[in-house]
Amino acid sequence: SEEDFNLAAIYVSDAQYNRNVYFDTSPQAVRLYMLYNHWALKVLLYFFMLVNLSLAIFEDPAVYPLPIWATMLVEILCLLIFTIRVIHYAKVILRDKFWKDPKNICIIVILTLTLVDMIIYGALKAANYYGVRWSRVLRPLLLVNVTEGRQLRRAFRSIRNALPQIFYVFLLFMFSILIFALMALKLLGKRGLTNINGTPYFTSYLEIMFDLYVLVTTANSPDVMMPAYNANFFFAVFFIVYILINTYIFMSVFLAVVYNNYKKYLKEEVRQLVRAKRHKMVRAFGVLQEQREEGGEPVVTQASWNQLVRLVQPNLSNAHRELLWSVSDDKNQGAIGKVAFVQLADLLNIEIITIKSRPHPLQSLCPSLYQSAPSKLLCQLVQHRAFVMVYDLIILVNAVFIGLDEENPMIANSEWVFLALYILEILLKLYVFEPRVFFSKHSFWNWFDTVIVISALVATIVNSVMKSSSHFSSRQILDIVFILRVLRLIRVVDSIKRFRTIINTLIRIGPAILTFGQLIIVVYYIFAMVGMELFKGKVTFYEQSSTDPAKAYCGNPLLNGTDFAKLNYCKNNFNDVVSSFILLVELTVVNQWHVLSSGFATVTHISARIFFVLFHFIVVIVILNIFVAFVLEAFFVEY
Template identity: 35%
Template sequence: MTTTVRSNKLTGPTTSDVDFAAAEILAINAGHYVRFALDKPVLRLYRLSYSKLWYWIVWLADVSLLLLPCIERPAYFSDVPPWVALIIEILTLAILLASFILSMHLQNKRKLLREAVYPYIFVGVFLLTTIDMLIYYILTLRGHYYVRWSRPLRVLFPFALQAGQNVRRVIRNILRTLPNIANVMFLFLFSVLTFTLLGVGILKARQLQYPGSTGSAYFTNYLDTAWDLYVLTTTANNPDVMMPAFNASILYVIFFMAYLLVNLYLFMNLLLAVIFSNYKQHLQDEQQLVHKRQLDTLIVIFERLSSQETTSCISFETYSRLMRAVKPEIGENLIEAYWTTLDVPNKEHGLNLKQFNELLLNLNFELVQRNTDKTILQKSLPSIYNSKPSRIIIDFVNSDLFRAIINLLIVGNAVSLAASYNALEWMFLSLFILEAVLKMYAIGVKEYFQHRWNIFDFAIVFVSTTYSLLAAIIDSLSLNREVLDAILVIRVLRLVKLIGNVERFKVIFGTFSKVIPTLITYLRVMFMTYYVFAMIGMETFQGKIVQLKQNDTLAEVCNDTRLNGTEFARAQYCRNNFNDYLSSLILLFELTVVNQWHVLAGGFVTVTSKVSRLFFLAFHLCAVIVVLNIFTAFVIDSFLNQYTLSKSKEFPWIQQENIIAGRLKRKGYRVIRRYDNAEHSEEVTRGKFSFLKALQAFIRPSVYRRMTVVLETMRDEERTLLLRWSGHVDTDPTALLNLTNEAS
């Protein structure tokens, strides 16, 4: 009996245990929280559920569903038959349902349904949408009118899917911030009402009127006065709302100045401060929860991998199986290299919990064998690529002299465009194409397109080439000149690259690029707010304001005589309406900017009733006061953090990268790092650029050229590794490395 147990221990963990651990590691390093099922092929399901192909399929379905109102009644593209919208909606709902079923099959259903709410939301929204869709098309085909009341619920589909956890995190942050916002908002609204009572009490007896043909009463009605003062907080009607009182007496200005000081400069800034403070606190709480989940997961997978071993550690054989599951394309040499990064005395000792924790972090660093990272020319024509002339070209492309020449060409091209001297366009275009080709030759096509600036530059060159070719044959093809003018504007974007080559601006651009992935999530939440109010606005206000042709008798009053003499009609805002989806989104964006938003709202109030103010007030509170301020808080916090790191170059993963590089070098590996010459390059960029010094630096044998010669003459290229950080943008290396410290 004892012998049998020992034999089972020597067999190591099962394949399902290894796959489970690999799936958990991939999820942690990708920033996903998945409650994996214990009895399913979770690794295969995880790779399918989070594959790029499936991601884009679900993303396309989500976007199609949110753009569907463009062809639904009231449709912007009115010529599209109704059955097209029906087919698109059925297909998108089918894809979203398949994604939901896949995520449910991947996870532990009992744990998921006990901890999460989004599965119930998805089922509820899906059933309501399906029922509403069937009723709508049945009644529409029979000629009856029916309101699609379920359309605002469509924004919940991305929220209710497993892949929408980033959206859920933002919405949770907003909901947790609301109680503290409510306290400040109550005081703010109380202040507005107090000033309303004071204003009506002071000015009602004067019987003043607003200027204009309407001549409406001024500060006599409490509701109208409260609305005017609320709008004044956004400065949209300043100083118009003050002028009748100002014309009557200069002393009344004190009232409006006091109102603006209290409500605009005190409460609005206090509101932003409260939102910013609570945002940071909730973000820290969220991170602590994530770290706790990661710690629990780490302990679970460590116990599953080590429970079948003779010791309480993970053996090298189990480690090798795990590495092949996490990185299917990995070779034996890299498996040995990653083991070396853990500083284990020998393979017999195995990995303890702390070393396994470090492995979790080290997998965020990409180790690539130099002989597998060669360019196509290095592999196909090594004698030519490694020749002395070739090394000189490569060295030239990587020099400051090359960048200076390109910057001069960009400036010269901008001057020729400004002077409308198009004779030199082909010369500049040829030189920019040559620049792209030389860069691809020096670093390889794959590496070239891994840099954002190179992608941006390639896109500009491609568009410019297209423009030049089309411009050359425009007479024979009779192409639309407006399209070519738009392409001409794109060519001017080369100047952005010139700014990006300046070190100070490069830090700002780099910081912004790192913030963009999370920024998109907040923009998505903002669009969800737009979508809901657009659907409500179309059902409430469609057809109330119409833009007519100029020769129509009612064109100046937007098809409603009640607008005659109003600011809305005088400004010719008839195009700002809720008659279709795109117009609704544009109108809501104009309301977000808040300039003249009271005039836009006033037009709809005139053709309906004063109750319509509640719609515009609700939108302003939700979109501008809450969501936009939280968005501002996120931008400030993220930009400050990333900017500080980028400017100081003290990246959070540099310390661990130094440790990894040191351990590999002690074992005889040659390590090439992306930031090996960071200090040298920083010193060069700080000083004033000298063309002569750059030329001399290129002519002298450089460090890069000597490194190239050394690497190319090395016999054992398997011991040469490229080391670089490739972790998720939200990964905190310090917190991830110290998970086991909390366990101890």
């Protein structure tokens, strides 16, 4: 029956996309589940997720302030959408499974807490009290707990699994810092040395601990050792031993522990996925199986199979489907058993790059012209190696021209020549190669070329029109033109085979880097929200043109004379969500983070450093190492 086919199709599609949902198998629930998996609903969900996260841009402290009622209204709309989605999910899966799954509980708790926080905050604001929107830190967690956040949950689980081991190494590492700090205090504290700004050197135990922690990140090397080194040669040995043990050995051990756990965990996850996939395919088989002969093995007929595949992947071509069938039914019996059927999920995932020797459209339109001798010669020329080399040469000349001064009218006009040459190249290639092959999903560089050249053409024309009509050129459009011009040069790497393999590896690990990007955004968002509550408005940025004397100390007299103010770091603040994100990137890069953290400690309290050390531990030691482990593993598999 149709219901059976729907059920089987759901099983197959769950197996295909590694979804592990214990949905209710009643016909009504199955239909609801098919709706739940509809791409439009997922896009809608992620759109509102994005809207919900973006609210931070408009909430106090805001980049573009909006009244509280406006952001609250949008947030309630988002909460409503999320609630509907959860209810939809609850209708789809079995009651007890729903309440046993921590991710559902998480979502319900987050939604409830957010609502409670909004009510309290609204009430406080209405009564003109001070309120904190603390539930904003929970927003990114929705991204993790939503049904589609499988990859992200896997990343978090892998971190959680590695944490105990990381923690023990971290304890040992902290013990090592404690010991070295004690030694430094005893050796250097009583010598009356001074820092470069005249403050006493290495006299407070807590300060030494912080300085040595910073030294592990290398951010204050060699400054932290200079006073001791200036006093005596041998003290350099102390710092070198410290760096060897704590920066090189311990940091490598952190990477080793994270990588080791990552590999172990990944293997276990892959094993479970394979098991779950098989289980689902067996269920699908169970739904569709028939017995062709008395006492024979149950099978699925080609007719059922065809109907199933059409349901699972409606856009599959007939030829492709027939190919899959002939692979499954290799003995040509018109039906397949369980073993062959179970492979279907994997077969559907294999992308078959059909090298269609389809004729060029021009050949169908005017075969005589396309087959003529000059046309054939042209095709040969374009496909010749020399054609690529000529264009590589053009790109190099173009690079030189870009480097030259564009005020020169000769050079400014040369841009049109280059643009014309690039467009000519694309047109020639389209003349020679079948357009659908040229623009196939895997032809990254053809897409790249075409998009860049056409964008450059449009931007250059807009720029010229604006210039000639109003004698005024928009800085933004010029910037875009410049960027596109330079990006065009990247194409040259595709001509060199060695580079192509490296770049292709990087492109292939791209999607997985996106999961990693989500992970980092979740962590950044939480730190940004906490950071904004702690440090907003403590440091002010004054425009370059400002003549306010407070500009010299970022508007906070406490910063007068600190490195933070001297290095002009005023714009590195937590005054809005965008500034916070940029500041967190700077903290991830690690350099000068002690200046940044000391700046914020100066304007608040010394304990503010905890925020920055915590950030360093979580983002740099744990998450970045997972990133490195991930790139390493990907490279070993691909390269």
